[in-house]
Amino acid sequence: MLGGWWLETPVLDGGGQVLARQAGARKAWPASHDDEQRLCNIVHELAIAASMKPPQAMVLPREDRINAFAAGWDEDDAIVAVPQGALECLSRDEPQGLLAHEFSHLREGDTRLNMRLAGMVCGLEMIFSLGQRMCEANENGSRSFLALPGFAIMGTGSLGWLAGRALKAAVSRQREFLSDARTVQFTRSKDGLVGVLRKVAGERASAGRRPGGRTPHLHPAVHHMLLVSNAAPTRWFASHPPLAERIRRIYGRSMPVLPARHDEAVTRPDALF
Template identity: 55%
Template sequence: MRIFEHQDAARSRTLRLVLLFILAVAATAAAVHAALWLCWQLLDALLPLELGLPHRFLAVNIGVTLLLVLGGWWIETSNLALPGGTERLLRRIGAREARPGSSAAEQRLCNIVEEVCIAAHMPCPEVMVLPRVQAINALAAGLDPAASVVVVTQGALDWLTRDELQGLVAHECSHIHEGDTRLNTQLAGMVTGLELVWRFGDQVRERGGLAVLFGSAIMAMGSFGWWAGRALQAAVARQRELLADARAVQWTRSRDGLGGVLRKALTQQQQSAAGAAGTDPAWKPVLQHLLLVSGAAERGGWLAAHPPLALRIQRLYGRAMPALPLQADGAATQPADLTPATA
């Protein structure tokens, strides 16, 4: 795997996609103004009176649209920006802090997180566990690297070897190190703001009369911005997943660690393990794109926030690889590894 070439390509594509996202927001504001201007010109042509454009028509249209986008962004991200906001959000989906003193598997997890952070020269995030979730998955969250959180499911602790768990942790720590958690959260907030433009048009249309015309115009342009924002946000998330995969190989010096994680996750997906391997929690929309594995990725499409597992595995190994059978890791039941390895 040409890890450094993959990293450079992912960063370059991310920059282009973020610029396109900014252009999409600006284009939405311009489109809303253009649609309202056309509606006003239509009324001016149909009515016997000369209406003329209202005072500061352009400024009001652009300003209100951008205010809605920024307002949605603020609503979506403000709770996470507060001290402990990320941890509170994760607790709502059932996560709790890791307990290394009472569990060998969680002791091993905490040791691995410390090892990877030493190797990456980054502050150690808080470690949390999602108990009773047997699907292999993880996420990293937090707007500030110094107050970030890594969450690992019980399935990852039970089914992964130490090397595989190290690859998983390295992948999540890469998201923190590269600023992906902040970038993805900010883009998700902007998408929420674009959705508010559509909802505002819907509220205007409900007033009836001529408001139906103007509300429909706002909804049409808001819908364009919303779908464009969602597609670009998902494209950015896919590139950051590929970047984190390459980073994990660089830090662990092994493709088999993360490769084993993805191949076992592929086994769970092939077995439709929703009943056999546990049920995923109800992930909040702001966390969906932060997951290690997403079932929606296998359906593909522009709105998938993750590349398909088969594609990620092929990029790691340079060829297609079969899924790995699920076998409980016996090391997780052994006495705790009390001394973290040096970098």
């Protein structure tokens, strides 16, 4: 555990902005882009409504999927990061619902919990990760003599890996449900956040009909901080609840998916989600 904290200290001690830059984000440029100006305006409006110091608005320029995350130890170094795809696809009150979800994480201390959890999980997974690196093949596809002890180290550290992933996923799932509920209370509207989740569902439904999005190599520490998870792991290791369940909890019933872009049709436009 202490070793994991030591490895993560250069990232975590830098606060939300350092972690966001590790994930490929940059500060928003409101003077140069209209959509980023709208992002900054919404951030300041929500900060006034929540009586909070406005977090730094950041953009993931190489990510064209709908998502977002918040990070930071406190209000002084808090950030909200939104992919370029979300700025282009969301309309009307959907960006407000998206950002209100992240504001609720900041206001209730979820980001501080996530930052601490990131170091804790890194410590639990450190032995497994060491063995994994020792077993990696080079560019020619061959492994070095370190692979033999590496497999043994991976086996030794597998329990820590399982415990770390399960712990991180369990905490993250519950905080997402709570944040969804707080978002509806905060904005007094179900449509904003549910519209975002329905578009994410439509994005996934149409994924087989178009090339995959440009997804950067996000730092592992932010995987459980995202609005929605891009992966589809087993139930025990899922960092986010299923989209269908989140939508039903907010709306009380299944809802049809929405196309992420106006010129894009989902596979089953009449499917309930």
